[in-house]
Amino acid sequence: MSNASVIKSLLKQSKQQGLDAEGPTPLYHQLYKLLKEAIIDGTVSYGAQMPTEQQLAEAFGLSRITAKRAMDELAAEQLVERKRGRGTNVTYKYKPKPVQAPLVGMLESLESMGRHTLIKVLDIAELIPPADIRQEFALGDTETAHRLLRVRSTEDEKLPFAYYTSWTVGLKNGFTRKLLEQTTRFEILRKSGIQIAKIEQTLSAEAAKPEVARELDMRAGDPLLVLVRRSYDGDGRLVDVLHGLYNPQVFQYRMSMALDDNGTTKVAPKAAPKKQ
Amino acid sequence: MSNASVIKSLLKQSKQQGLDAEGPTPLYHQLYKLLKEAIIDGTVSYGAQMPTEQQLAEAFGLSRITAKRAMDELAAEQLVERKRGRGTNVTYKYKPKPVQAPLVGMLESLESMGRHTLIKVLDIAELIPPADIRQEFALGDTETAHRLLRVRSTEDEKLPFAYYTSWTVGLKNGFTRKLLEQTTRFEILRKSGIQIAKIEQTLSAEAAKPEVARELDMRAGDPLLVLVRRSYDGDGRLVDVLHGLYNPQVFQYRMSMALDDNGTTKVAPKAAPKKQ
DNA sequence: CACTATTTGTCCGTATGTATG
DNA sequence: TCATACATACGGACAAATAGT
Numbered sequence: 001m002s003n004a005s006v007i008k009s010l011l012k013q014s015k016q017q018g019l020d021a022e023g024p025t026p027l028y029h030q031l032y033k034l035l036k037e038a039i040i041d042g043t044v045s046y047g048a049q050m051p052t053e054q055q056l057a058e059a060f061g062l063s064r065i066t067a068k069r070a071m072d073e074l075a076a077e078q079l080v081e082r083k084r085g086r087g088t089n090v091t092y093k094y095k096p097k098p099v100q101a102p103l104v105g106m107l108e109s110l111e112s113m114g115r116h117t118l119i120k121v122l123d124i125a126e127l128i129p130p131a132d133i134r135q136e137f138a139l140g141d142t143e144t145a146h147r148l149l150r151v152r153s154t155e156d157e158k159l160p161f162a163y164y165t166s167w168t169v170g171l172k173n174g175f176t177r178k179l180l181e182q183t184t185r186f187e188i189l190r191k192s193g194i195q196i197a198k199i200e201q202t203l204s205a206e207a208a209k210p211e212v213a214r215e216l217d218m219r220a221g222d223p224l225l226v227l228v229r230r231s232y233d234g235d236g237r238l239v240d241v242l243h244g245l246y247n248p249q250v251f252q253y254r255m256s257m258a259l260d261d262n263g264t265t266k267v268a269p270k271a272a273p274k275k276q
Numbered sequence: 277m278s279n280a281s282v283i284k285s286l287l288k289q290s291k292q293q294g295l296d297a298e299g300p301t302p303l304y305h306q307l308y309k310l311l312k313e314a315i316i317d318g319t320v321s322y323g324a325q326m327p328t329e330q331q332l333a334e335a336f337g338l339s340r341i342t343a344k345r346a347m348d349e350l351a352a353e354q355l356v357e358r359k360r361g362r363g364t365n366v367t368y369k370y371k372p373k374p375v376q377a378p379l380v381g382m383l384e385s386l387e388s389m390g391r392h393t394l395i396k397v398l399d400i401a402e403l404i405p406p407a408d409i410r411q412e413f414a415l416g417d418t419e420t421a422h423r424l425l426r427v428r429s430t431e432d433e434k435l436p437f438a439y440y441t442s443w444t445v446g447l448k449n450g451f452t453r454k455l456l457e458q459t460t461r462f463e464i465l466r467k468s469g470i471q472i473a474k475i476e477q478t479l480s481a482e483a484a485k486p487e488v489a490r491e492l493d494m495r496a497g498d499p500l501l502v503l504v505r506r507s508y509d510g511d512g513r514l515v516d517v518l519h520g521l522y523n524p525q526v527f528q529y530r531m532s533m534a535l536d537d538n539g540t541t542k543v544a545p546k547a548a549p550k551k552q
Numbered sequence: 553c554a555c556t557a558t559t560t561g562t563c564c565g566t567a568t569g570t571a572t573g
Numbered sequence: 574t575c576a577t578a579c580a581t582a583c584g585g586a587c588a589a590a591t592a593g594t
Contacts, residue, residue, distance in 0.1 A: 041406035359559085
């Protein structure tokens with residue numbers, strides 16, 4: 001029996017997700033959901049024979065009718081085909097997501113990726129920052145800083161994938177739209193006499209706010225990859241805070257490490273927009 | 277009427293989540309869940325009066341008995357207190373999470389952080405992987421791999437912050453619970469004759485599925501930081517795929533870089549659970 | 553004190569859905 | 574397919590506690 005292993009695999013799965021006879025959701029629906037997942041994610045593949053009603057009933061400890069109903073629901077959605085005397089076969093074709101193409105280019109820093117991406121400047125302003133930012137810079141209640149709102153997208157597909165909010169102190173002339181679209185922010189700082197000596201980066205995740213979701217072509221509440229980068233000058237003073245919000249569908253942060261025998265690591269971070 | 281606004285808010289919520297009379301899960305349970313969320317996240321606060329059974333019934337278009345049952349379930353969990361003639365009041369105290377403190381400790385790899393954390397093994401199984409994993413390992417339709425489900429939490433506060441799913445091929449004896457709780461997975465691989473020579477890590481973000489949310493004490497749909505790590509042996513063969521899902525409230529990935537004049541970087545990744 | 557409105561508690565009868573053997 | 578048991582959901586009716594007039 002080739003499907004003996006299939007049943008076994010499903011059973012183990014059920015221990016995790018649990019078929020709960022006590023819970024409020026009906027058993028046939030729990031089983032249906034479990035089977036559907038196994039089909040959708042390709043655990044049982046196209047054309048494969050599903051377990052029989054009898055086998056399911058025994059394996060999960062339910063009656064045959066309950067197993068039948070679960071399978072009927074699958075059939076109603078055309079995920080399987082049922083034939084009297086022949087059994088039930090999967091008719092859903094699992095489509096693997098386009099494999100993550102090996103990353104192009106290699107970038108030392110998440111933000112300095114001039115070539116194949118496009119920057120749109122949403123806003124340039126010098127204003128009083130919110131309390132948390134003021135505290136980080138140790139600014140007084142009325143002191144100002146330069147805030148930038150920008151969106152980065154792929155040049156070819158015009159697919160927006162990053163939303164940046166940055167706060168900078170100690171700028172003489174501020175930013176201009178033209179400068180920002182041509183050169184990097186890093187360069188502008190350097191020309192303004194500010195030399196970055198150290199950066200601290202933190203990666204996290206958060207839900208997209210509506211205004212960000214709109215710009216990134218996502219829905220509010222969708223998960224975002226978050227990069228917070230604090231840049232310090234030679235004297236250890238914080239001069240810039242950057243919040244980068246990335247659509248994880250399009251952009252991922254990637255790094256590769258070679259291990260020697262001790263387990264010591266050599267790290268080489270890379271990052272790039274994925275190919276669709 | 278002071279609770280008019282509460283009802284209004286709940287109704288809007290219901291349009292979001294939707295009370296579905298057709299669906300398989302019973303109405304009283306759907307309503308119960310909706311109300312519970314509103315209480316847990318502080319939408320209706322401690323001591324506040326809940327809508328009456330009559331109001332709920334009208335607002336959601338159900339019978340009083342159904343509304344009553346939902347409220348009774350809340351009372352059974354001591355989330356509310358019910359008194360004849362007086363109504364139903366919230367007895368759950370919403371606790372806002374304290375502000376994130378700076379990180380402590382330093383770790384070479386996200387997974388090898390033995391000291392101050394605790395691992396719980398949810399499941400050990402040898403089963404047929406879903407198609408995407410099978411493809412990565414180049415496995416046939418019936419070949420199996422070893423799957424581990426684990427949860428990592430802080431030792432002191434017992435605060436779960438990471439949910440690991442890992443797939444491993446080429447294991448002789450599989451894993452045992454005892455081994456996993458004592459030594460690292462990395463060690464077990466080494467003893468099984470598998471030497472890891474290179475790893476590839478990708479950081480991303482995704483929404484929490486219900487079974488993960490449950491283990492991490494979060495809500496389904498909440499954003500998670502995702503680490504996917506592929507480990508290769510000396511011959512460049514993929515031997516292990518690890519999916520780490522991290523609660524970003526508790527855990528962040530941090531790295532620090534020193535810059536020289538050229539902009540060349542020396543990277544030192546660190547990661548640690550935050551202090552509450 | 554009674555009277556009333558409000559709100560929950562309890563019970564009935566009925567129809568439909570779920571699950572078993 | 575059938576008979577059976579139990580859960581869900583509805584509408585209605587009445588009782589009991591509470592608070593205000």
